[in-house]
Amino acid sequence: MARVYNFSAGPATLPEAVLRQAQDEMLDWRGVGASIVELSHRGAEFMEVAAQAEADLRALMAVPDDYAVLFLGGGATTQQALLALNFAAPGQVADYVVSGHWGKTAIRQARHYVDVHVAADGEPGGFRDIPARDAWVLSEDAAYVHITANETIHGLEYRDTPDVGDVPLFADFSSSIASEPVDVSRYGLIYAGAQKNLGPVGISVVIVRRDLLERAGQPRADIFTYASHAARDSMLNTPPTWNWYLLGLNVKWMLEQGGVEEFARRNAAKSALMYTAIDGSGGFYRNEVAPAVRSRMNIPFFVPDETLTARFVAESRAAGMLALKGHKSVGGLRASLYNAMPLEGVQALVDFMRDFQQRNG
Amino acid sequence: MARVYNFSAGPATLPEAVLRQAQDEMLDWRGVGASIVELSHRGAEFMEVAAQAEADLRALMAVPDDYAVLFLGGGATTQQALLALNFAAPGQVADYVVSGHWGKTAIRQARHYVDVHVAADGEPGGFRDIPARDAWVLSEDAAYVHITANETIHGLEYRDTPDVGDVPLFADFSSSIASEPVDVSRYGLIYAGAQKNLGPVGISVVIVRRDLLERAGQPRADIFTYASHAARDSMLNTPPTWNWYLLGLNVKWMLEQGGVEEFARRNAAKSALMYTAIDGSGGFYRNEVAPAVRSRMNIPFFVPDETLTARFVAESRAAGMLALKGHKSVGGLRASLYNAMPLEGVQALVDFMRDFQQRNG
Known part of the structure; x- marks a missing residue:
């Protein structure tokens, strides 16, 4: 595929x-x-x-x-x-x-x-x-x-x-x-x-x-x-x-690609896109880390319950987005946005999140 | 190539x-x-x-x-x-x-x-x-x-x-x-x-x-x-x-390929081909390990002098045989004949050795 x-x-x-x-x-x-x-x-x-x-x-x-x-x-x-x-x-x-x-x-x-x-x-x-x-x-x-x-x-x-x-x-x-x-x-x-x-x-x-x-x-x-x-x-x-x-x-x-200065810009943009989507979801998506130290690399987030968590993982995978399940020690979901993840990938995820919330919120 | x-x-x-x-x-x-x-x-x-x-x-x-x-x-x-x-x-x-x-x-x-x-x-x-x-x-x-x-x-x-x-x-x-x-x-x-x-x-x-x-x-x-x-x-x-x-x-x-029994046969055949070539060279090629414990995997061997050693390495490489230089601690030449080395490779080496000796012996 x-x-x-x-x-x-x-x-x-x-x-x-x-x-x-x-x-x-x-x-x-x-x-x-x-x-x-x-x-x-x-x-x-x-x-x-x-x-x-x-x-x-x-x-x-x-x-x-x-x-x-x-x-x-x-x-x-x-x-x-x-x-x-x-x-x-x-x-x-x-x-x-x-x-x-x-x-x-x-x-x-x-x-x-x-x-x-x-x-x-x-x-x-x-x-x-x-x-x-x-x-x-x-x-x-x-x-x-x-x-x-x-x-x-x-x-x-x-x-x-x-x-x-x-x-x-x-x-x-x-x-x-x-x-x-x-x-x-x-x-x-x-x-x-x-x-x-x-x-x-x-x-x-x-x-x-x-x-x-x-x-x-x-x-x-x-x-x-x-x-x-x-x-x-x-x-x-x-x-x-x-x-x-x-x-x-x-x-x-x-x-x-432009070195670490360029990746700093890209990583700031990618993580801002995600945190904005989470914080703007009216509480459907949650990230509880203090904003000043939120990671640009790994963004754990939660939906209201475990049924929705499992559905999010399955549907996002079907939509071409892999490995969004959270670490077993904290549960929920997690998106890792390392250097090799393009902005388009994060945009696709944010679009999917909005759609998922409309269908399940 | x-x-x-x-x-x-x-x-x-x-x-x-x-x-x-x-x-x-x-x-x-x-x-x-x-x-x-x-x-x-x-x-x-x-x-x-x-x-x-x-x-x-x-x-x-x-x-x-x-x-x-x-x-x-x-x-x-x-x-x-x-x-x-x-x-x-x-x-x-x-x-x-x-x-x-x-x-x-x-x-x-x-x-x-x-x-x-x-x-x-x-x-x-x-x-x-x-x-x-x-x-x-x-x-x-x-x-x-x-x-x-x-x-x-x-x-x-x-x-x-x-x-x-x-x-x-x-x-x-x-x-x-x-x-x-x-x-x-x-x-x-x-x-x-x-x-x-x-x-x-x-x-x-x-x-x-x-x-x-x-x-x-x-x-x-x-x-x-x-x-x-x-x-x-x-x-x-x-x-x-x-x-x-x-x-x-x-x-x-x-x-x-047939498991370790098959590789035992192949490795015995490959190493026998090499040792026979060395021992049958009238002393042009030498391997000094006691025959009973000679390795089937790694065969160090020597030609009469360092000039010939360097020439052997260069000419064998040009002939499509890589990495025949010996380990620096013992010098000379070495052929490693692991499982993935086919008999044809060893035959090519033995043929090259015979030709090299005729030209330099």
């Missing part, structure tokens, strides 16, 4: 142009006579793909030279454990600000390695707002402060980078990386699973200030050591080459 | 039929209107792909029901650290038999977590033979015995499963998994990066006896815990879905 509008929270929609190029090159990458997925990671062909992807990502995100960019197998959850292992001394305190499901996950992975201190917690408020910076209780001598830049399930995101003084700020950017300009120099470490805004599933990106790589951290295997990956240009072991390649195609597409 | 014969040690050649199916489905998986790489890992579509891949791999390898089969991001090197973390108490002794480069790597990853005891070491003999079983010095109360079933760089492999009594035998099968029938029940744990015999890069398979999952191991993050991955059917976090999908296509292809 024709391509649908895919609102999946991740793995998520990719640009058709990127998929077509991957399709064209599937049996023969640039006349080599083999697929890129069949080539050695240490051969000239893939080394070129890898270097170009890094250069393009650095250009896209304006990554300063004193930051390493790593391309790693394992998802963001793996990085949540590794960052504690690499950057905190055994039992050292680390501050965590919890603004949703993924902030809690970050703590669950790190707590075996660090003395987790919850500096602020949005859960008592039902994760409808991000705790205000002046209410955070930061520790003396914390190894780092960890935040979740965008909460994929609860649908809220930081609209400004919080100031945490001299302690390095670590941020899970899985669902909002490269969706708008970000001053990387404000962070000690940025990590993201690529499968939402940056490209395909199966690869993570870690952007880390190089001086932090000198921290001793905790006893661990070499394969768990960011400094070792950095020293070997992310080829300490066989990396997920095909995923890296597809990420590279996607980053190049983002640059061609 | 036309598809070449790709002798890469991994990532390695894949069946053209598998790549063609992936190509056909790249923009639209079975009429869903989206690529499999864009679909949620928790949706019905991918869940079906994942379950089918597991069922097919279990059938292909005759995996007993009391073994879990895990599909994980991160390569074999990651598993070398995780198996120590999961199955040895802190500081407990574990026995390692070293038969080449990858046996040493396994120790390097594990030594932070276990008291590594080298039960036998082939390095003094230049890794030309696998230490005989009766020369192994096994420990009392070892957590496990670790072997490398096939050494990708040094080109030797176990032709029988060694008997280690009641201690679980753990084996790195990265470069020989599913290349012939193996009695899985003789092993406590089998692990493999998929990018050689099993499918694409970017995913590892771990086959582990379920009772071992009850071992406490060492304090660690949940994401490093095999039992947690097993309990969640390898969806503890977002798995490398596209890689899992391609692995599934490849496993299905192997079943259709």
